[in-house]
Amino acid sequence: MQGKNQTALCLCPTQNGYTDWVDLNEIANYASEKLQIKTIWFSNDLPLLNAEIIAEKIKQSNAVQIILAGDKPGFFKPLFSRAMRVVGLDPKNVKLVSFSEYGAVNRYHTGLAKALVACAFYNVPFDVAAKQPAKNVNPETLVIGGGIAGIQASLEIADGNQKVYLVERTGTIGGHMAMFDKTFPTLDCAACILTPKMVEIGQHPNIDLMTYCEVIDVSGEPGDYTVKIRQKARRVNLATCIGCGICSEKCPPNVPSEFDTGTGLRKSIYIPFPQAVPNKYLIDADSCTYVKNGKCGVCVKVCPVKDCINLDEKDHEVELKVGNIVVATGFQTFDAKKIERYGYGIYDNVVTSLEFERLVNAAGPTGGNITIRTTDKKGNKIFKGDSEVPKSYAIIHCIGSRDENHHKYCSRVCCMYSLKLAHLVKEKLPDAEVYEYYIDMRAFGKGYEEFYNRINSEGIHIIRGRTAKVLDKKGKLIVRSEDIEADKLIEQEVDMVILAVGLEPREDAKHIAEILGLSSDNEGWFKEYNYANDPVGTYNGGITIAGVCQGPKDIPDTVAQASAAAARVLQSIILGNVGAGLNTISPDVIIEKAKKLSTL
């Protein structure tokens, strides 16, 4: 085996210009003093362009093994492998220690980075050294977020005969998926496949569904967490409400419906949508005349059930004890108003994809008729089923995504849902003209490319070229884009523009991360334990993440991830294993263990 004298360490500083990064000098000191590595290089000091010179340096140092450590040192590996080859050594002896792989991304993680270097030096896999002993795990689990990820994770765990508390912020579970009309690429309706799962959640004996609730505090340790939850005042008794809807009929205020993304109106006492689970009413305090002025109370008068509506109900707190927490808080869509050039919020008929999703949905405000936006008597900008029908549509991809000025990442779903929306328009209005403007067509999943080819053959104009602006010309919208493949600039006149808005972390994602002690990446998505190896674990033992809160993904990938999170929870309950939990284990302990296990 290679001894300490035969190991050379090459430290690679961050290329991203972070000032607050891991302290490499401290690591160098540690390596030379504690690990007694004699040869330590910094990649900046090496003439990196030349394998021959590096080979010479390796020869001089007598090293037979090289550890490349730092910020994504893999980028240097091929060069070192080649240099090893030149020296006549085995290129397999170039080891990589990528700090970010295990979440060492700032100077507070210098200790962790040391442990990573030590593990490579002692030739012990980090996960083995960082493994924590088994302990008693509370078998009850908290799932935060009632979208498809939360639903799936809850069902999996509950089907494994374990108790689940599913906490949802709004009045119903279902999340974004419930708002969609059809799902790509099979075009089955979202409601058809989602509602049975929602019903199952509502009926499952092992699931305690807590809607209209928010997690406000988490304390304790992996396997034994205490969670404080605020139950917001629903003002309608869940147990006795029969969902007859008389209250809603008589309720005076009309306010934009969140579920319909403001495309339609709802009352102050309402069910978010007809298939909501629980299918019970709730009162929106912000618009309720009684809550605001103390006058009204019509709903109480007309309600056929005694004492079902209590307009004076207050928020209260609940405390739970759980062993594992699954975080499935989801996403919000990019605010298209941030890019003024596209005219969202300026021109009525520039709509976001989510609004359009409600517009084509048979259960939406227009009953599935695509119409132009109108202003009602009270000034609400809404859609009505009997308004004029737009004849031509432009769908613009990558709104807020793949853009250095907004989100650098790709939102992964927009290409496909845009194709789907184009298809839905064509299906409803065969004579309509639909124009799609894209940069790269990302149809990568099972059946996606086939779907793309099919849409392409349906007479939809699919144009390579990102639209730069939307202008108004006498009531028509002009979409200005370059048609790259036809080599010309086009100013397309359309009636309606659909902006394929990207996904972004929820506004309160930071807050949730703080409560749970999770790490986030630069964009605000929760950081997984290991990119490839453990996409659902986190650095906090007992806390797993699932769905889009970890990064944009489509429904099948979300569902798979949610099930994977459930596997982790079940495993932890069965075995008392709470994961590596880097936030709860000291680097020194890891180093000691690595030393002990070392094969040196």
Place this chain on the structure above:
Amino acid sequence: MEEVRIGVYVCWCGSNIAKMVDVEEVSREVEKLPGVVIAKDYKYMCSDPGQDLIIQDIKKHNLNRVVVSACSPRIHELTFRKALENAGLNQYMFEMANIREHVSWVHTDRAEATKKAKTLVAGAINRVKWHESLDKRHVDIDPATLIIGGGISGISAALEIANAGKQVYLVEKADKIGGYVAKLDLTFPHMYSGKDMIQPKIDKVMNHEKIEVFLNSMIDEVFGYVGNFEATVKAKDEKEIKFGNVIVATGLKPFDPSGIDNYQYGKLPDIITSLELEEMFINGQVTKKDGTIPKNIALIHCVGSRNTNYHEYCSRTCCMSALKYANQLRSALPESNIFNIYADIRAFGKGCEEFYTNTSKKNVMFLMYDQQNDLPKIKKAGTGDNCDMIIEMNEKLSGEAIEVPADMVVLMVGMKAHENAKEIAHAVGISMCGNEFYIERHPKLDPVATTTDGVYIVGTCQSPKDIPDSVTQANAAAARVLATINVAHMEVEVTTAVVNEDVCCGCQTCINVCPYTAISYDEEKNVSVVNEILCKGCGTCGSACPTGAIRSRHFTDEQILSQIEGLMSMQLQI
């Protein structure tokens, strides 16, 4: 026999059905049919209130049969069966008429569609009259799991299950586990080490007390049913194993590019596949066949993918692998010219778009081609070209016909289903789609289960995917397995065949046609006997039986014959 009291429910499915079928008329008309007590239509039958409607009616009207006319039974039969159970009715007293996939979505004439819907409902009503109560059988779940395939997906699933203390049998065809990931030098988009990632896992699997690994082995045929499978592992010594669940992780086969004439693979020396390049990186030596260092290197994306002549689907990982290679080449051969010849860059994963952006800062030339209609052509360079090969292509972003110099061409080959995919599908009883990837139970909501209970598919055998997505799927399947093991027993279908011993004449025709050797001959009684555990309910025996002694439960002659009657009778009424 008790009085038949049928409730019929016609679903609008929003506008999905209601747009093409006059659901109100359907419900009005069928209410007149004999046996029907009540018929209703509702916007979403599958929703909570929809199901409640059925439950309330069963109680109120004392219904003993229910017909729901909605979408495909493949989607919602179980949903409604559960509703029946909740109402205290046997779940088999139910039949579905598919008026969405088979009517409203495929027809254009509203009157005809409505007529057809009525006949289908009438058929279902006639059939349900003959339904009988069946009790689901509880079976115990064997806590062991068989995993077929020892790649990253199989290994991850194995560890996830074994770490929960449950027995795993891992069968691998090759002489070592690790699959294609073990052959990777670096992974995208962070350039982490592939070996460091998988080696500890391999070690753990090989030394895990709860995992028994069979190398150089194959599974012949899996017998039994969920919870109680058994199979023979074929290796040097055969071994019988018993297990409760199967996870299929057979993985992929790289596309063979020698069939694409334009690419000259195998004909010119320095045209290699991405796998061959990967090996060069592992060996620290990227050279041409003559041992010299290539100056111009072209990476051609989408080889065999996104082209209806080869595979229409996208292989999902090649774009990012190609970017990874561009980075590796830039590092190993800083002076080289690198060309990425692509169709669309599909950098959709977490951190991938950023990886693409960074790669373009590394002096890599991106050239776009049409992967369906206009493949680049590789030819040998002439003297004075200063390179070995010339790639002729029509570049789409400039609209120019160009030449690209190359000394080495790397073909980013796509993924195909494994060559044993078909065999394994037969062995475990799952279906494949046209391109030999396995079909999941539901493409969105159940991506790892299959239509065969207890059999799961994970990783690239389901469709091409990258490492995190494969690992996620593997863990997802593990969740399912752990959950069933944890509950320790489950309900199985009882739609098997039964022999009416009074009628059976002992001719043994059924024994010959049964594919599962589920029928044996009782010499003493001179009758055939069905082993209900082995029987999978295909019904072949029933149709072969000359005396009509064998009944296929839930698909009996009476049921189907009266369904035919129903279908046709309605036809004449209108």
Place this chain on the structure above:
Amino acid sequence: MEFEPTIVSFLCNWCSYTGADLAGTSRMKYAHNVRVIRVMCSGRVEPTFVFKAFREGADGVLICGCHPGDCHYHEGNYKCLRRYHLIKKYLDQMGIEQDRLRLAWISASEGKQFAELADEMTETIKSLGPCKVKNVMETLT
């Protein structure tokens, strides 16, 4: 009024029924004359079923199963194939045109093929005209 035939079709649960569902989810349009009955396997289709259909007034019968070699139950579709040839002969003897019965292989991914098959079959039956069996039987009894 143009003659609109009725075609009773038996689809196996695993491949063909799924394929027909796929035609639906893909919104492929085809003739409305096909009425589907689901069986677990094409091997379950008894000659009686076919005759019953004609007896009740069907103008055509279509049987669909998995492609050879793809049967969910290994070889049910082969059993069906054998029976099919037998039934055809018998139909002939009874004076029913052989073309009124058809067996086809439709896999789970062949929604398009199913739609095309339905159209083709409808055309065939239309050209044959209504099946007289039912009337004949009724006059006889």
Place this chain on the structure above:
Amino acid sequence: MNNRVDPNFKNELYKLGNKESWNDCFHCGNCTAVCSLTEENIVFPRKAIRYMQMGLKDKLAQSAEPWLCYYCGDCTETCPRDANPGEIMMALRRWQTVKYEWTGLAGLFYKSFTSLIVALILVAIAILTIGFMKDFNHEAIMHFGHSLEFWLIICVFSIILVPNIIRMFYFTVIKAKVKAPIGSYIAAFLSLFGHMFTQIKTFKCDKQTTRWLIHFLVVMGYLGLLVITVFLDWFGTENQSIINLGYITGGLVFVFTFILMISRLSKNRELNKYSHSTDWFFIIWLFLMGLTAFLVRLFIDIDLLTNNFWLYMIHLMVITQWGLLLVPFGKWTHFLYRSFAVSFINLKKASLS
């Protein structure tokens, strides 16, 4: 082969200013669509950036489009990949200037800062030598200076600028195979002067009015000063209205170039983010020219020039350097190419319609 991609082309561009973002563009087409000056068949900057990335030099030489860009900065501000298309267009214009210029000096000066300095010094020495030879006799030198200006203009135009314009025509019209009807040539020729003096196209750019006004005043001042000193003999004339006009034009030139320099220094706007060294020479010399001319005439008027003749020597050095080096080989030609490009593009449009 001329359609062979050339990965080393970027090295040529490095020297012309664009270092970081040459390969950042991923071809979404945003820049083309956001630009107010693009038309159905006149697409840029993306297309030119593509030629540049691929190293298709012939194609680049044949594109007159980069000259249409006034660098308003819209494309750069909205570019989703921070690829800075505006700056790439600027660099491409420099490259084209070098390409059209037949002596090769423009290329030398763009790429080598030192050679430009050496040339400037040599000219200064030459002027000093001439002064020395003429014993620094005021009358003689001013007379010489006046005829020098005149001949300089004639020579630079006929030997350098006209051949370069012909070369530009050759590349962008003949080699690019633009086949326009004869009538359109006449129309293009007529429209030429309007563009040249007003640069009216800038108006199509949004939020550009102030910038256009400053540029317009500088151009007008510069041309006025040229006419007044060279053809109306500002320094020698007694005609008071000519003298006053000279003051106005000279003042316009140095006041507004000063404003431009300040805005460049503060670098507060997108378009001023990356200034090439040659841009600075252009603006400084223009400023110096206006200022020294203004001062020379002022000194004549208040009778200080005789005792401060160095001022005229400096003025002479500045205008000689300007006329001999900066006009034919520097950014001044952009003004010329840009005007002709509009006409050539009109020909292209005519040929396509």
